[in-house]
Amino acid sequence: ARVAVLISGTGSNMAALLYASRRDDCPYEIVLVASNDPEAKGLLLAEAEGVATFALPHKGMKRAEHDTAMEKQVLASGAEYIALAGYMRILSPEFVSRWEGRMLNIHPSLLPKYKGLDTHARAIEAGDSHAGCSVHLVTAELDDGPVLGQTQVAIMPGDTPDTLAGRVLYAEHQLYSRMLEELVSRPYRADWLLAKVSELAL
Numbered sequence: 001a002r003v004a005v006l007i008s009g010t011g012s013n014m015a016a017l018l019y020a021s022r023r024d025d026c027p028y029e030i031v032l033v034a035s036n037d038p039e040a041k042g043l044l045l046a047e048a049e050g051v052a053t054f055a056l057p058h059k060g061m062k063r064a065e066h067d068t069a070m071e072k073q074v075l076a077s078g079a080e081y082i083a084l085a086g087y088m089r090i091l092s093p094e095f096v097s098r099w100e101g102r103m104l105n106i107h108p109s110l111l112p113k114y115k116g117l118d119t120h121a122r123a124i125e126a127g128d129s130h131a132g133c134s135v136h137l138v139t140a141e142l143d144d145g146p147v148l149g150q151t152q153v154a155i156m157p158g159d160t161p162d163t164l165a166g167r168v169l170y171a172e173h174q175l176y177s178r179m180l181e182e183l184v185s186r187p188y189r190a191d192w193l194l195a196k197v198s199e200l201a202l
């Protein structure tokens with residue numbers, strides 16, 4: 001399966017997805033890495049690894065306009081799936097609905113806890129014993145949508161949001177490629193059709 005990855009920053013999750021895809025029997029390949037920030041470090045890594053890249057700053061563009069331009073590149077790459085990996089943009093509902101069931105995101109919390117930003121500070125502040133990460137299908141609501149998998153990460157005494165984020169990132173890198181492999185291996189159309197049929201029956 002062909003996958004486009006959208007990033008805004010370091011792109012360590014994108015790198016994890018890319019290196020996992022080098023395994024001979026990996027069921028997906030990364031065909032495009034695209035960013036809303038031309039300075040995103042991950043773009044350099046992708047280029048060095050021979051993956052097509054695309055960058056388009058969102059400044060001065062309407063959300064839907066920017067989304068459409070990004071989506072055009074994604075479609076031109078032949079991608080069938082989109083993996084959001086630290087893509088710091090909220091996507092328009094139209095974009096999201098066109099990729100329903102085929103776009104996933106990684107979020108650094110045990111969803112449904114701590115949607116949005118500053119997840120680690122919030123988990124520490126709440127006195128949680130564990131933080132973690134979740135991979136979920138993207139729906140129009142931010143950090144919502146069916147969770148495909150999660151990894152728990154113990155919060156240690158003396159953890160700061162940064163030290164915790166570092167450990168959660170290890171877990172993210174493992175979880176994301178595993179969940180992407182699972183998703184692309186699913187009989188997608190059958191799932192999708194069944195879901196639609198049961199929706200209609202309600």
Ligand code: GRF
Binds near residue numbers: 007009013086087106
């Ligand atoms: C990750 O923690 C991801 O969960 C969050 O943003 C961070 C991106 O890191 N959404 P990277 O760019 O993949 O290194």
